[in-house]
Amino acid sequence: MIRYVFISVLISLMLLSCASIPEVPGLKKETTELKIADEELPKTVAIIPFENKTEEVGIANQLRKAFYNHFSSKPYTDIEIGVVDEKIVHLERTTGKNILEIPPKNICEALGCDGLVYGRVTDYKKIYAVAYSQLGVEAEIWMINTRTGKEVFRLKDSVRYHEGGVPISPLSAVMTAVSTAMNIRDIQQVRLVNELCHKFNEKIPSPAGITEYRPQIKEVLTNAKESPFGKGKVIQVGAEGDKGMVATFDIGNFKKAIPMKEKQPGIYLGEYVVMPGDNVKEAPIIVSLKKPAGYDTQWIDVSGFVTIDTTPPPQVKGLRAKGFNDRIEVSWEALSNVSDLKGYRILRSEKPLSDFKEIGTVELNAFEDKSAEPGKVYYYRVVAFDMAGNESEIQDAIRASLMTKEPQILSGAIERDTTLSGIYIVKDNLKIPKGLTLKIDPETRMIFSENASLTVDGKFIIDAKDAPVEFVSQENKKWGGIIVENGHINIKGFKIKNAQKGFVINSAEGFIENGVITDCDTGVSITGVPSPLLNHLIISGNKTAIELTRTGTSLSLSNIFQNETGLKLQGFSGEIKDNNIHDNTTNIISETPLKIGANFFGSTNTDEMKLKGIEVARVYDAKIPHGKVVDAITNPYSKMSQEERQKKATELLIEGGNYFRQRNYGKAATLFEEALKAQPSPEIYYYLAFCYQEMKEDEKALKYLTEGAEKYPKESSLKRSLGLFYYQKGNEQEAKKAFEDVLKLNPEDRQVKFIMERLAGK
Numbered sequence: 096m097i098r099y100v101f102i103s104v105l106i107s108l109m110l111l112s113c114a115s116i117p118e119v120p121g122l123k124k125e126t127t128e129l130k131i132a133d134e135e136l137p138k139t140v141a142i143i144p145f146e147n148k149t150e151e152v153g154i155a156n157q158l159r160k161a162f163y164n165h166f167s168s169k170p171y172t173d174i175e176i177g178v179v180d181e182k183i184v185h186l187e188r189t190t191g192k193n194i195l196e197i198p199p200k201n202i203c204e205a206l207g208c209d210g211l212v213y214g215r216v217t218d219y220k221k222i223y224a225v226a227y228s229q230l231g232v233e234a235e236i237w238m239i240n241t242r243t244g245k246e247v248f249r250l251k252d253s254v255r256y257h258e259g260g261v262p263i264s265p266l267s268a269v270m271t272a273v274s275t276a277m278n279i280r281d282i283q284q285v286r287l288v289n290e291l292c293h294k295f296n297e298k299i300p301s302p303a304g305i306t307e308y309r310p311q312i313k314e315v316l317t318n319a320k321e322s323p324f325g326k327g328k329v330i331q332v333g334a335e336g337d338k339g340m341v342a343t344f345d346i347g348n349f350k351k352a353i354p355m356k357e358k359q360p361g362i363y364l365g366e367y368v369v370m371p372g373d374n375v376k377e378a379p380i381i382v383s384l385k386k387p388a389g390y391d392t393q394w395i396d397v398s399g400f401v402t403i404d405t406t407p408p409p410q411v412k413g414l415r416a417k418g419f420n421d422r423i424e425v426s427w428e429a430l431s432n433v434s435d436l437k438g439y440r441i442l443r444s445e446k447p448l449s450d451f452k453e454i455g456t457v458e459l460n461a462f463e464d465k466s467a468e469p470g471k472v473y474y475y476r477v478v479a480f481d482m483a484g485n486e487s488e489i490q491d492a493i494r495a496s497l498m499t500k501e502p503q504i505l506s507g508a509i510e511r512d513t514t515l516s517g518i519y520i521v522k523d524n525l526k527i528p529k530g531l532t533l534k535i536d537p538e539t540r541m542i543f544s545e546n547a548s549l550t551v552d553g554k555f556i557i558d559a560k561d562a563p564v565e566f567v568s569q570e571n572k573k574w575g576g577i578i579v580e581n582g583h584i585n586i587k588g589f590k591i592k593n594a595q596k597g598f599v600i601n602s603a604e605g606f607i608e609n610g611v612i613t614d615c616d617t618g619v620s621i622t623g624v625p626s627p628l629l630n631h632l633i634i635s636g637n638k639t640a641i642e643l644t645r646t647g648t649s650l651s652l653s654n655i656f657q658n659e660t661g662l663k664l665q666g667f668s669g670e671i672k673d674n675n676i677h678d679n680t681t682n683i684i685s686e687t688p689l690k691i692g693a694n695f696f697g698s699t700n701t702d703e704m705k706l707k708g709i710e711v712a713r714v715y716d717a718k719i720p721h722g723k724v725v726d727a728i729t730n731p732y733s734k735m736s737q738e739e740r741q742k743k744a745t746e747l748l749i750e751g752g753n754y755f756r757q758r759n760y761g762k763a764a765t766l767f768e769e770a771l772k773a774q775p776s777p778e779i780y781y782y783l784a785f786c787y788q789e790m791k792e793d794e795k796a797l798k799y800l801t802e803g804a805e806k807y808p809k810e811s812s813l814k815r816s817l818g819l820f821y822y823q824k825g826n827e828q829e830a831k832k833a834f835e836d837v838l839k840l841n842p843e844d845r846q847v848k849f850i851m852e853r854l855a856g857k
Contacts, residue, residue: 135247136302137210137240139172141179143194143202145234146215150791154288155216157397158234161288162214164394165296168311174208176395182206203241210247211239218253231255232287236295250298254291256283265362266314266335285398289314309392310384312336317380319399320825323435325483326405330367334382334394337361341385346401347378355382375403408433408479410488416475416495417538417562420502420518422465423495425475429460435481442476447492451476472496502542515539520569527553527582537562537588544568546595548575551582551603559588560609568593576615579603584627586610596620597637603627612637618658621646626669629653640679643667650674652719660684664708675718683709693724702730702772732773744774751782760786777803777810784816796820804833811840815847827854 142163147155163176183194186205190197199211218233233253240247293313314335324330332344334355342355342363355365363384377400385391413428430436438458442451451474455462467473474492502518508526516536521543527533529552535541537559541549543566549555555577557564566589568574576594584605590612591597597612602623611633612618618634619641621627626648633654634640640658641650645666654675655661661679662671665686672692676682682696685708695715696704704711704727715722732740751766764786771779780803787796800817807813818833831854837847 135240135243135245136300137171137208137238137242137247138302139174139208140166140210140212140238141174141203141206141208142166142176142212142214143179143183145213146195148215148217149219151216151219151221152791154219154232155214158216158232158288158292159214160395160397161292162212162236162295164312164315164397165289165292166212166299167394168309168392169296169299170301170309171210174206179206199239200241200244209240209242211241213237213239217251220255229255230283230287232291234291238299248299250295252291252294254287254294256287265359266316266333285316286314288397309390310337310340310386312382312384312392312394315380315382315394315396317396317398317401319380319396319401322399323402323404323483324369325403325481325485326369326371326373328369328484330369330380330401330403332365332380332382332396334363334384335361336363336384336392339387341387343383343385345381345383346403347375347381349373349375349378349403352383369403369405371405373403373405375401377402402483404435404481404483405485407485408436408481408487410490411439411477411479412490414475414477414490414493416473416493418467418495418498419538419540420498422463423467423473423475423497424461424463425477425495426461427477430479433479433481435483437480437482440478440480440486442478442489444474444492445471447474447494451492467497469497502540509533515541518542520544521547521549521574524548524550524575526550527555529553529582532556535559535564537564540565540567542567542569543574543594545570545572546575549577551577551579551584554583555579555586556584557586557589561588563588563590563610565589566591566594566597573616591615591618600627606630607632611635612640617642620644621648634658639663643669655679655682664689673719675715677718679705681705681707683707685709695719695722699725700728700730700772702733730772735773737774740774744770744776744779747773748779755782755786758789760789764790775806777807777813780804780806781813781816784820788820793820793824808836809840811837811844814840815844818847818850822850830854 142159145155145159160176163173167173182205186197186202187194194202202211203209214234214236216232216234218231220229220231231253235249235251237249238247239245312334316333318331321328330346332355334342338357338361342357342365343352344355344365345351345353346367350367353365353367355363358364379400380396382394382396383391408430411427411430414425415427416423416425425441438456439460440453441455441457441462443454443464444451454464454466464473472494473496474494476489476492478489479487498518502520504522505519505525506522508528509531512532514534514536516539518540519542521541523544524547527550532554534556541564545568566577571593573593573595576596577598579598579600580603581601582603584603584607586606587608589610591610592613594615596617597615598607598619600619600621602625604625604627606628607619608630613636615637617639618637619629621642622644624647626646629648629650631652635654635657637658639660640655640662642663643665647669649670651673656675656678658679660681661676662683664683667685667689670692672694675695677695677697682705688708688710690710693713693715695718696706698704699714699716701711711727713724714727716725717723732743735743747766747770751763751770754763754766764783767779767783767786771783780799784796784799784803787799797820800813800820804810804813804817814833814837818830818837821830821833831851834847834851837844838851
């Protein structure tokens with residue numbers, strides 16, 4: 096019932112907003128022009144900053160630049176926007192007033208003009224709902240002649256587009272064919288503003304007696320959104336205007352008068368290939384159209400600035416490669432203080448100096464080559480690359496091959512203090528008797544047959560933080576684990592996989608640090624005192640990560656995630672703090688009520704922490720080490736019955752819906768968030784995201800769409816909304832993922848199929 100109430104609200108809102116919206120106009124030339132006496136028109140005009148009466152950040156500046164581009168074709172002397180802005184800043188500082196508070200005459204005296212153009216954006220709509228989209232802008236402009244003190248004219252107009260009604264210009268057709276940077280939504284918004292300014296310009300009168308008109312530029316499109324541009328990348332610029340002109344473009348002050356060719360009558364294209372040593376930050380693209388002998392017109396691209404970066408990251412140092420029987424591990428020193436670092440490319444060859452080919456890219460400073468073949472020698476190099484595609488200098492290659500040494504067989508009890516190094520297969524059981532020590536060197540691999548285990552009655556030592564020791568099963572069959580009975584363990588640097596219980600510890604001293612435990616029935620099981628300290632562990636993908644029974648151990652600085660149960664506590668008296676315990680089916684369950692320290696549980700809301708028998712007062716608001724300790728938020732509805740929570744959620748939804756219909760999205764969002772606490776539902780997530788998108792708070796909109804889609808994976812409307820959000824933002828890869836999920840749930844979704852066809856055609 097709730098869903099139908101809100102869908103009817105949304106449809107009513109859409110119909111109301113559409114009722115006064117005309118169909119998408121074509122780009123027609125207006126024939127009407129204001130009739131104004133020539134003596135009332137100024138000669139030199141400045142376009143001052145426009146007001147923004149909407150919540151769309153940057154729209155007024157975009158409209159002002161677009162208007163300046165169109166107005167430059169009129170036979171006025173117009174002052175460049177950069178000069179205007181520089182002098183306005185000085186004028187505001189000296190007068191202590193906003194530019195709109197300063198008399199027009201005083202402004203013109205400072206700028207050296209006799210006319211001013213004012214403007215304001217009065218409305219801007221950008222709606223991308225589940226099955227509907229709308230884009231619209233409304234503005235007014237007016238000119239004042241400061242010689243006479245009179246307002247020369249005042250114009251108000253608007254342009255609206257609907258999904259499926261985007262007018263396609265000859266230039267956009269050409270540019271989308273030659274450039275992968277042309278996004279249909281980007282073109283749509285640029286053309287929306289451009290069309291409105293064109294409509295304004297057609298109505299603005301020109302001074303009488305002027306026979307030489309400047310060439311007209313109708314539209315400019317660039318691939319500026321591909322910035323930063325690295326060596327060899329191509330900056331593409333297209334312009335549509337009067338035919339038979341001389342066209343060039345500038346990249347700020349970096350490169351001037353780059354030629355453009357007239358590919359079709361009135362369609363001009365130009366390119367600049369970035370050369371080594373080219374570097375410029377946030378330069379505007381300025382297109383010039385000039386008669387062979389006469390005036391020229393300039394047009395500043397409003398879609399963005401161009402950054403050229405040909406400075407490569409530093410050379411990768413400390414390259415190492417280590418061969419195992421099933422892989423070669425390559426590692427290196429991570430680069431620091433490289434703000435635009437994107438990742439590392441791993442290159443491999445069977446020759447020491449040539450024929451290197453890329454076999455993978457990573458963001459971290461380690462890579463596993465699992466495609467290496469026995470009996471072959473390989474050479475590796477690692478190249479860092481940045482956001483612009485620049486690559487670091489290559490280093491001398493390092494050599495490695497798969498380990499071919501036959502593993503040794505172990506079983507029974509060691510008879511003396513022993514150190515192991517290499518590859519071993521443990522048959523049945525391996526025991527460390529009381530009074531003896533077993534030490535295992537870094538990079539050693541212990542392979543256990545089914546149900547085999549390592550029993551520690553004596554002392555067990557591993558010091559292999561940077562080159563961990565591996566404990567794995569043979570043929571993917573569960574092995575018994577490491578069993579410690581009253582022994583002593585000092586373990587640092589290990590990996591345990593596919594055990595029944597990774598560690599079974601009963602009244603043992605020592606510590607377990609810097610380890611990874613995965614795919615076990617239980618990662619760590621500790622009983623009794625004394626007990627080892629647990630630090631810097633990663634325990635994931637197990638049925639139960641840690642069991643602590645009648646023990647006082649300490650767990651800190653560890654990551655416990657994606658297990659069925661994170662921690663299972665019984666008679667626990669130790670300390671659990673400063674850990675990331677999240678994304679488990681149940682994060683912690685305690686047999687008796689227990690208070691613990693601050694950890695990150697994936698939420699600051701106790702109702703969402705997935706805790707049973709656990710009390711928390713302080714928690715981290717994000718993953719450690721980035722999170723901060725804050726007070727835990729207790730859900731005020733947690734003690735209500737399901738029926739009471741449902742009733743409260745319905746009341747909040749109805750109240751929020753009233754504000755939603757009034758377009759008071761801030762108040763509506765507050766009530767929807769309260770309803771989410773009482774009783775979550777897909778509808779609440781959807782309308783929360785809708786409210787925050789309308790309020791231009793895209794991060795919150797994405798948060799609720801993502802959270803809702805994860806919580807309700809069978810709800811295609813949330814997946815569709817998430818895909819439309821990414822599509823709107825130009826993140827086509829994430830949009831495709833979401834749309835693919837929608838089509839799995841609803842193969843006949845026509846809107847999603849239409850968009851997927853668009854994306855596939857790029």
